[in-house]
Amino acid sequence: MRLLASLSGVFFSVHGLDNGLGNTPQMGYNTWNDFECEGVSEENITKVADKMVDLGLPALGYEYLVIDDCWAHRRGEDGILVPYEKAFPHGMKNVADYVHDKGLKFGIYTDRGRWTCAGRPGGSGYEVTDAQTFVSWGVDYVKTDSCFGPDSLEDPPSPEAIGQYELFRDALNKTGRKVFLALSGWHNWYSPYGKSLANSWRIGYDVRDWRSAWNYAIRVNAFLSEYGGPGGWNDPDMLVGSSPGAAVKMTPQQSRTQFSLWSVMAAPLLLGSSMLSMSSHDLETYTNAEVIAVDQDPLGIQGQIVWENCPLRKRADVHQNQYYDEIPYCQQAWAKPVRDGFALVLLNLDRFQPAKVDFKVYDVCWSSPSSKSCDFFEDASVRDLWSKQELGVRKSIQVTLDPDGASRMFKLVPLKWKASETEPAAMAATKSQRRPALRPQRMGMGPPLILETDTVHFLQEPTEL
Incomplete structure (x- = not known):
């Protein structure tokens, strides 16, 4: 950038x-x-x-x-x-x-x-x-x-x-x-x-x-x-x-x-x-x-994108004086560590089409400042923060999002924290297909490094929340 x-x-x-x-x-x-x-x-x-x-x-x-x-x-x-x-x-x-x-x-x-x-x-x-x-x-x-x-x-x-x-x-x-x-x-x-x-x-x-x-x-x-x-x-x-x-x-x-x-x-x-x-x-x-x-969580950690299927953004384009574009037709997941778990927002930016999203709960772990600071887990207790309903223990969250800026927000409390820094087998197997957060690579005052992109995995027969 x-x-x-x-x-x-x-x-x-x-x-x-x-x-x-x-x-x-x-x-x-x-x-x-x-x-x-x-x-x-x-x-x-x-x-x-x-x-x-x-x-x-x-x-x-x-x-x-x-x-x-x-x-x-x-x-x-x-x-x-x-x-x-x-x-x-x-x-x-x-x-x-x-x-x-x-x-x-x-x-x-x-x-x-x-x-x-x-x-x-x-x-x-x-x-x-x-x-x-x-x-x-x-x-x-x-x-x-x-x-x-x-x-x-x-x-x-x-x-x-x-x-x-x-x-x-x-x-x-x-x-x-x-x-x-x-x-x-x-x-x-x-x-x-x-x-x-x-x-x-x-x-x-x-x-x-x-x-x-x-x-x-x-x-x-x-x-x-x-x-x-x-x-x-x-x-x-x-x-x-x-x-x-x-x-x-x-x-x-x-x-x-x-x-x-x-x-x-x-x-x-x-x-x-x-x-x-x-x-x-x-x-x-x-x-x-x-x-x-x-x-207002006392940890004070700013959340990050932990998954998206949006086009790879050019660093120079982030300069708002030079770039004002149409909203992309894609989806994002933002996550933030809080003192007793994680907050998650699933977002549909597409202006015209609804989107079905299947989000694996362990992917919120990428919102920590480094992967080593987040002990990996496979399932979590999920609460919808807008409907204020407990959704039970889940390994994934499947939703259909309306077009034009619709979202869902959840609180995730991991149930099985992994004491080891070794990732679960399922996580390691799919890591190459996921997009980690925009974790900066510092060289002096150098720019953040965009690491990877991936594609959204839509469900054929989703079990929606």
Whole structure:
């Protein structure tokens, strides 16, 4: 992958964000998809805070309420940011206090460049002032964007691009307040340096529908699992719901698949639309405690593709600035080790045809960082995390998946762990026909190595779950 391979010659500061936050991916809500510029206001923020509490979201871990772009109007003579007076008549500290009184944490938006993406005052040259201002307001979370900054579209990043983020990181450190820092640089070349800069970092452009979720998030994050973990997380962007009337949305099955995949990818769970008019389907999706537990698992391992029949992807194509394609007509299996087993998502990307998939449960073992760290097993107790049904002990899972982004999600608890590193005979016999996870082969800062491809094995007479 060219964008990661080329990082070997770039050197940046090794100092990190010293806040002790981000041991699990952040959860909360961001205003952008709902309100963009026109609707961001004190009135709507207080309504959202009330609604989050009414829906019981804080109890499930959704703790951050983050105001995105367009709140800032100008800088005063002292350099301090001034919000739009009509939208925020009582000032930002008053809004933060209201959010805190609801038991939530308050987040705000800035940009590393001279201007924000919507043309409001940016943070370049004001890093210390803004950090001190945000802390005085009681801010708990800062999203910092990448518009109008040096080399925002370069590949690889230059010292100037990383340096601006370092300035703000250091300014936050010096305040002494623990503030979650989320970068929005829209590029996966931040990932190798992410934990030195922030608690999370965007890996691609905005996700606004299923196709952009594939191009800018799912296929990109498959190559980045080694960089995410406790303290800092690859961020594939906000969750897009399916509520009627939303400006940004997916179909109900696609939005549920996104939530399942984001959980297996150990991604931030930031609700991105329709908080005030959320459909019952979306509410059911986002309040599934068992799926949330997968995302928040304390091991903090980002899941990987453990099987697929998709075309072999070119490393250079993963660079989202140069590649935006149709979703492939294929299927994937993603798996993530959790402290008491594995989480598994079976996914049908084909837009038009259903797919029958037969997945051998021992294949989830490839989702461990190395095969030697995973004692092999032949069968597992299986639970469907959406129907919340126990499916018994199985050696394989057979399902038919509807087209256009349908998926099934399971929890697997192995019953017969193998103490030896020797693979079961059945596993060894079929290993050459399976596609292992995208386990990186490191040479300095070299790119991940795509190891193999394989073909899907459809059942003639499946016993479906």
